[in-house]
Amino acid sequence: MAGFQGAIFDVDGVLVDSPHEAAWRESLRELMEGEWSDVRGRTTWTPDAFTSHVYQTEVSGKPRLAGARAALEHFHVPDVDARVEAYAERKQAMVVRLIEAGRFTAYDDALRLVIDVKESGLLLAAASSSKNAHLLLRRIRLDRFAAEHGIDAPSVTPGATLLDVFDVDVSGRDFPHGKPHPDMFLAAAAELGVEPAAALVVEDAPAGVQAAKAGGMAAIGIARADDADLLARAGADVVVTSLDQVDRAALRSGRLARTAPAEGGR
Ligand SMILES: [Mg+2]
Secondary structure (H helix, E strand, O other): OOOOOEEEEOOEOOOEEOOHHHHHHHHHHHHHHOOOOOOHHHOOOOOOOOOHHHHHHHHOOOOHHHHHHHHHHHOOOOOHHHHHHHHHHHHHHHHHHHHHOOOOEEOHHHHHHHHHHHHOOOEEEEOOOOOOHHHHHOOOEHHHHHHHOOOOOOOOOOOOEOHHHOOEEOOOOOOOOOOOOOHHHHHHHHHHOOOHHHEEEEEOOHHHHHHHHHOOOEEEEEOOOOOHHHHHHOOOOEEEOOHHHEOHHHHHOOOOOEOOOOOOOO
């Protein structure tokens, strides 16, 4: 029987609109306007310079220290080695504050795909580089979402949070290499008991798509930031702008396809 047996979901940018991007941006602004203002003139940083594009291409999907280093190097901040931990710590404190304040939302299209995939009998893993992923996932009530949207899903039991529907959560573990290295996804597949070739990965970051393909897995790229081309170039088998476009019948038969044609008739 051909088909997918496991689905591995990135968290930030796929399942939730999490406050990481805001935390990276705001914590660097605090430093540049505060303790680090003496070196500000030697950098390319300005209050508007940390765009979503910079976040997507330099920081997203990387472990915390690697993300901090990439951002500081991007803005040519001097003495990166001496600053990287301070930046990473400030960002972490800020993101926890934002999560606890409820400053994030789950994506409806992602919750619908999670439920459909679960109902199809696939095993589910969460695989985020972030150590905060479980904080986000357990604050989202999947049973309420299903009830509010009239979704009949026996696998979503009363009281179930988004964290509860995942069979495995490898988020935030320290692996020798972060994405785009496939370590994390290979560990997720192994813990699900699924061969990489029978696993699909849902990712919003080019580095995550590269990690999935390097691990021999199928990859859905969800372009939430007008970056479909980057995801396609990273090797995604299918790129969508909403996870509702993932063809469910094809998925159940072990293929990835998009229901809606791409704009421009491609
Ligand atoms: Mg992501």
